[in-house]
Amino acid sequence: MKNLTSNFIFTTGLLMGFFWIHFLLDSNYIKERRGHFIKHDHHHAVKNRTPVDKSNGTIRILCWIMTMPKHLETRTQHVRATWAKHCDRVLYMSSESTDFPTVGLNVSEGRENLYWKTIRAFQFLHQHHMHDMDWFLKADDDTFVVMENLRHTLSRFDTEKPWYLGRRFAPFLKKGYMSGGAGYVLSKEALRRFVTGFQTGKCTHFSDLEDMALGKCMETMEVELGDTRDEKGRQTFHPFPLDHYVIRTPPRRRPWYMIYDFYTPIEGPGCCSDLAVSFHYIPPPQMYVLEYLTHHLRAYGYRHRYHPDDKTNPNTTEPVEVQSPT
Amino acid sequence: MLSEGGSFMKGMAMGGIFCLGLSLFGSFSPATEHGPGEQHHHHHVKAPSKDELTRLSDGHVLELVNQVRVSCIIMVQPKILVHWAAALDTWSKHCDKAVFYTSESSKALEAVDLNEKDDWARLRKALNHAYENAGDLRWFFVAKATTFAIIENLKHLVLTKDPEEPFYLGNAMKSGELEYVAYESGIVLSYEALKRLVNVLQDEEKCPERGHALWAMSEDKQLAVCLKYTGVFAENGEDSHGKGLFNSKSVDSLITDSMRENPTNVVEGCCSDLAVTFNDMSPNQMQVMMFGVYRLRPYGHDFHDLLVFQPPEGSDND
Numbered sequence: 001m002k003n004l005t006s007n008f009i010f011t012t013g014l015l016m017g018f019f020w021i022h023f024l025l026d027s028n029y030i031k032e033r034r035g036h037f038i039k040h041d042h043h044h045a046v047k048n049r050t051p052v053d054k055s056n057g058t059i060r061i062l063c064w065i066m067t068m069p070k071h072l073e074t075r076t077q078h079v080r081a082t083w084a085k086h087c088d089r090v091l092y093m094s095s096e097s098t099d100f101p102t103v104g105l106n107v108s109e110g111r112e113n114l115y116w117k118t119i120r121a122f123q124f125l126h127q128h129h130m131h132d133m134d135w136f137l138k139a140d141d142d143t144f145v146v147m148e149n150l151r152h153t154l155s156r157f158d159t160e161k162p163w164y165l166g167r168r169f170a171p172f173l174k175k176g177y178m179s180g181g182a183g184y185v186l187s188k189e190a191l192r193r194f195v196t197g198f199q200t201g202k203c204t205h206f207s208d209l210e211d212m213a214l215g216k217c218m219e220t221m222e223v224e225l226g227d228t229r230d231e232k233g234r235q236t237f238h239p240f241p242l243d244h245y246v247i248r249t250p251p252r253r254r255p256w257y258m259i260y261d262f263y264t265p266i267e268g269p270g271c272c273s274d275l276a277v278s279f280h281y282i283p284p285p286q287m288y289v290l291e292y293l294t295h296h297l298r299a300y301g302y303r304h305r306y307h308p309d310d311k312t313n314p315n316t317t318e319p320v321e322v323q324s325p326t
Numbered sequence: 327m328l329s330e331g332g333s334f335m336k337g338m339a340m341g342g343i344f345c346l347g348l349s350l351f352g353s354f355s356p357a358t359e360h361g362p363g364e365q366h367h368h369h370h371v372k373a374p375s376k377d378e379l380t381r382l383s384d385g386h387v388l389e390l391v392n393q394v395r396v397s398c399i400i401m402v403q404p405k406i407l408v409h410w411a412a413a414l415d416t417w418s419k420h421c422d423k424a425v426f427y428t429s430e431s432s433k434a435l436e437a438v439d440l441n442e443k444d445d446w447a448r449l450r451k452a453l454n455h456a457y458e459n460a461g462d463l464r465w466f467f468v469a470k471a472t473t474f475a476i477i478e479n480l481k482h483l484v485l486t487k488d489p490e491e492p493f494y495l496g497n498a499m500k501s502g503e504l505e506y507v508a509y510e511s512g513i514v515l516s517y518e519a520l521k522r523l524v525n526v527l528q529d530e531e532k533c534p535e536r537g538h539a540l541w542a543m544s545e546d547k548q549l550a551v552c553l554k555y556t557g558v559f560a561e562n563g564e565d566s567h568g569k570g571l572f573n574s575k576s577v578d579s580l581i582t583d584s585m586r587e588n589p590t591n592v593v594e595g596c597c598s599d600l601a602v603t604f605n606d607m608s609p610n611q612m613q614v615m616m617f618g619v620y621r622l623r624p625y626g627h628d629f630h631d632l633l634v635f636q637p638p639e640g641s642d643n644d
Contacts, residue, residue, distance in 0.1 A: 009337065017345070146624055288581045292577065297577075303637060304623070
């Protein structure tokens with residue numbers, strides 16, 4: 001009896017010793033040695049592409065981000081580290097002013113105060129930035145924006161006219177309103193009219209639904225809702241992340257998150273413009289992923305299918321064309 | 327009690343020694359004494375820099391255009407049907423030729439049915455088939471359907487390399503003394519490497535169908551062992567700055583790692599602008615990647631690339 005137990009323990013030890021060594025040989029230890037092969041010299045990572053074309057830079061856009069103290073560390077800093085850098089001017093609007101820096105709006109936090117924050121923010125912008133900015137973008141701290149594409153979209157609108165632009169939603173108002181999360185833009189004239197509306201009492205804080213309420217004021221002040229879809233009818237502003245739109249699906253009834261869309265939404269690859277402007281509900285890691293996909297990762301030499309009336313100049317050396325894969 | 331403990335320790339020690347012994351025996355190949363060539367610590371193949379490319383003559387560039395055509399060998403199984411379908415609808419459309427090889431046939435999708443459950447045997451068959459049907463294609467990319475690849479960037483990497491030379495590239499790893507290219511981030515073979523491989527596969531001693539060691543070595547290591555016999559060694563594919571191009575993780579995972587390791591420089595510290603592969607991405611993520619890689623871009627940039635790759639015919643998601 002004792003012999004059997006002893007043999008059993010020996011065998012257990014044998015197996016454990018075997019697998020332990022096997023595991024060691026095949027795991028992290030080896031992967032660290034492998035690290036020698038991949039020499040990332042992060043300090044020397046050079047952007048080997050032509051710099052941002054600033055010739056369209058005559059359109060000055062002020063980005064204001066709706067945020068709050070407890071989000072600065074968890075969300076807003078990642079906005080600052082990614083797309084906000086491409087704004088001509090960026091202001092982080094919060095209930096209190098901080099060294100982030102944030103502008104204190106003198107309004108408490110909370111869903112019920114969102115519209116108050118918006119009203120105060122636009123009043124602030126009207127007071128301080130009418131002279132040096134052409135367009136005013138409102139975004140959330142979980143919105144990702146491609147500023148170059150916003151600039152391109154805005155280039156066909158006149159900022160001295162009353163324009164209100166974004167992802168158009170149909171409900172509640174005759175002409176609809178723009179989704180708050182997807183980001184919306186006011187022209188200078190639209191901003192003037194918004195502030196005047198509140199000064200004269202034509203616009204009031206009648207609802208907590210920030211985006212819809214602003215839409216009501218725009219309607220009252222006769223500001224026009226622009227169509228920001230590209231030449232192929234594809235959307236540029238998106239109130240949800242990319243995977244809610246671009247995945248191929250068989251034809252079906254509108255999913256819940258597309259119920260509000262003013263223009264009939266398209267599902268699958270035809271949903272979204274190549275020159276997309278915004279996505280919403282983007283957590284910090286996805287901010288960096290989108291930054292990587294938009295501004296860094298590309299397919300070498302790929303000739304895009306979609307060519308808006310581009311200003312890209314043909315260079316002297318003609319690139320050599322390769323046959324498309326059949 | 328003590329005697330039992332003692333016998334346990336003896337067991338552990340013997341088990342460990344036994345394992346080490348087998349491992350050494352398994353990866354030890356007597357025919358790889360290649361003298362000074364044996365001292366390769368790490369090999370890397372770098373993508374050409376912009377300067378290198380601008381120095382090439384037009385005639386030379388035309389030559390390159392012709393030789394940089396890729397045949398994709400995509401290994402699938404019915405149990406990964408969703409990835410199989412995703413690969414079919416996404417990145418594989420950018421291969422000059424894409425052939426799917428399956429372990430068993432599926433009613434849903436077409437593939438070359440190798441009718442083989444063993445991973446290594448299946449890979450051998452697929453490579454043989456690809457070589458026999460190579461036509462005038464000179465570069466071969468082997469991947470599972472769970473990998474996502476950007477073929478244009480693969481072409482860029484090997485643009486100035488001669489496929490009549492042996493190249494075996496990807497994410498180079500080391501296991502004991504063996505350097506091999508990891509399967510899950512894709513394996514690149516030049517025509518010459520594949521030719522030599524197909525030859526040595528006939529040698530039952532060097533390259534047995536059922537593998538070397540007592541327990542099965544993964545097929546990517548088996549491949550490395552066989553290629554080694556023909557004087558072909560694994561090399562790490564990198565961009566002109568030394569960043570690895572073949573990734574065994576997904577974009578999300580690499581970005582999360584970078585947020586931890588380079589919090590002040592997340593994107594630059596992460597992955598190459600001209601990355602060739604990512605792994606462990608869901609079918610939905612692959613569709614998002616098609617948009618992200620081939621369509622989404624900021625208005626106004628021009629890269630002045632030396633070659634132009636046309637979009638594939640009959641495709642709408644790129």
